[in-house]
Amino acid sequence: MTDETEAERDARHAEKMRRIKAARAEMMKTKTEEKGLVIVHTGNGKGKSSSAFGMILRCVAWQMPCAVVQFIKGTWETGEKKILRERFADEVTFVVSGEGFTWDVQDRQRDIAAARAGWERAKALIRDPAMRFVLLDEINIALRYDYLDIDEVVDFLQTEKPQMTHVCLTGRSAKPELIAAADLVTEMSMVKHPFEDGVKAQKGVEH
Template sequence: MTATRDVPPEEQARHAARMARKKAARDRMMETKTAEKGLVIVHTGPGKGKSSSGFGMIMRCIAHQMPCAVVQFIKGAWDTGERRLLTTHFADLCQFHAMGEGFTWETQDRSRDIAAAEAGWQTAQALIRDPSIRMVLLDEINIALRYGYLDVQAVLDFLATEKPPMTHVVLTGRGAPEALVAAADLVTEMAMVKHPFRAGVKAQAGVEF
């Protein structure tokens, strides 16, 4: 066991005073944050963790007994850990729709990619319109938007006019269009610092999928 350092009384007093000031400032700030609304949330950027973060939010919804749904636009053929967990253990709370046919360099057929994206978007619209579903994760939809498989403005118009007031919609994937970033309530950009793939390490279960 690591020994704990005895804190001198004067240092403890300074620390307690700093924390008291910080708590008071935090409490004042929180008093102004009273609104609730359904958010449009974007996870983008070249770094790893965009889909993982979205699925983390889905698991939070499940923990709160909030009905939710996932529509996958690209990784439809993958047997991912998230898909296996949600469909086998939480199907009563989370609908899962794998609509993609793989990455564009695998299908090599733009018409098929567009058709798959459009089918995924039709499914997504129906789920988002249902006010009983509190969160809809549109996994990798940003890629479909970036390649022009879906019309960005049509997606934005739908979210602005037809999304129920308390429904959260999470859109993941690198290269999120500027218009989507501007319209979203919460945007996180994942940065690439280091990745084992560059050192010849393949995607691994439990880390990548």
């Protein structure tokens, strides 16, 4: 235990922050490249789509043309779909390709057809030179069930995605091939969830 005064602690803190700022300034000199990122949000925790839709709102704020192609969820009404379609339809193209969760549809061939249709729309949007950010929401589920071919998706992202276009792919169980090809991967882990205690999905929090 020292008898350091508050003034001495403040001075030590200021010196520490000065060193951190100087080191960060040197580091930032090496970060000069700009590119469109392939981003993956996966894991069993909540927040994968929520985070991705946060990026969509950032694009809207910066007047960057963007699009959402929503796989699997289909007709399920969500707050993000409601606000983007009602208030930002000119800024955000919103495509729903699924008919609902796989356990609701219960028809593999219909699920495959819906996923393929969504992927075709997604490719067209990504190829559009005016588009800056495309969110493929829950596509990892379609890939997990092999409704879409992972090699085709990865090859397209690596060879046909325009240099400055960002693409975000969300959903649990992202395949290793996609993780290897991505620039940015975040895995959300569940620590605790009210569903385990019998609480249903809450409006404004989970949809």
